[in-house]
Amino acid sequence: MNKVGFIFDLDGVIVDTAKYHFLAWKKLANELGFEFTEEQNEMFKGVSRKRCMEILLDIGNIKATQDQFDTWMGEKNVDYLAYIENMNASEILPDVPKILKFLKKNNYPIALGSASKNARPILEKVGLLHYFDAILDGNNVTKAKPDPEVFLLAAKELEISPENCVVFEDAVAGIAAANSAKMISIGIGDKTILSKAQYNFKDFTEMSVDFIKEIIGN
Numbered sequence: 001m002n003k004v005g006f007i008f009d010l011d012g013v014i015v016d017t018a019k020y021h022f023l024a025w026k027k028l029a030n031e032l033g034f035e036f037t038e039e040q041n042e043m044f045k046g047v048s049r050k051r052c053m054e055i056l057l058d059i060g061n062i063k064a065t066q067d068q069f070d071t072w073m074g075e076k077n078v079d080y081l082a083y084i085e086n087m088n089a090s091e092i093l094p095d096v097p098k099i100l101k102f103l104k105k106n107n108y109p110i111a112l113g114s115a116s117k118n119a120r121p122i123l124e125k126v127g128l129l130h131y132f133d134a135i136l137d138g139n140n141v142t143k144a145k146p147d148p149e150v151f152l153l154a155a156k157e158l159e160i161s162p163e164n165c166v167v168f169e170d171a172v173a174g175i176a177a178a179n180s181a182k183m184i185s186i187g188i189g190d191k192t193i194l195s196k197a198q199y200n201f202k203d204f205t206e207m208s209v210d211f212i213k214e215i216i217g218n
């Protein structure tokens, strides 16, 4: 049996930081004079900060200079950092520790593969950093999901071949990235939205350790 590696996305898989991203983008939109809704925030999930900024300006029909673009994106991040300042273990999504503990106990390598440049401090705040053998995030990549770069780099760091990596993802772009890396893709969230995933679960409460054993066995 080949060794299997496990790669977790962050936002929407380990913690729900989407609500804080939403509040920070909404604040910026309002300051720029337009509304930003939770429905529109769906488009931002799994997407890089820069791409989110571009989409936001499209929504508001605003043309920005490069300086304005960078300033506003920086302001959004300052507000986001304030929102996540007090995050703690209570914000870990249900049964995430159950899976991480099982993998760690059985010596399976674990990586983070996130678009966020704030991934490491978030893992630290919620007390999960020690589970991860490798952290690949928005600071390491040049190409955002659906490009497979972040997951391929994670596989490389774990020293596991891509086809023996399992990816947990909540975003359509992330599932596409995992599939194009030829990894086993597991959608966490709405099955109809994540229909391209090889396996689907609403959340980790639906996923048993036996399922993980089955994947490892195949």
Ligand code: B16
Residues within 6 Å of the ligand: 009, 010, 011, 012, 018, 021, 044, 045, 046, 047, 048, 049, 052, 077, 113, 114, 115, 116, 117, 118, 119, 138, 171
């Ligand atoms: P930051 P993930 C993504 O996290 C979020 O889903 C997305 O909404 C956000 O724009 C992106 O991280 C970048 O985050 O501004 O903190 O660098 O789902 O890839 O873990």
Ligand code: MG
Residues within 6 Å of the ligand: 009, 010, 011, 012, 013, 045, 046, 169, 170, 171, 174
């Ligand atoms: Mg995500």
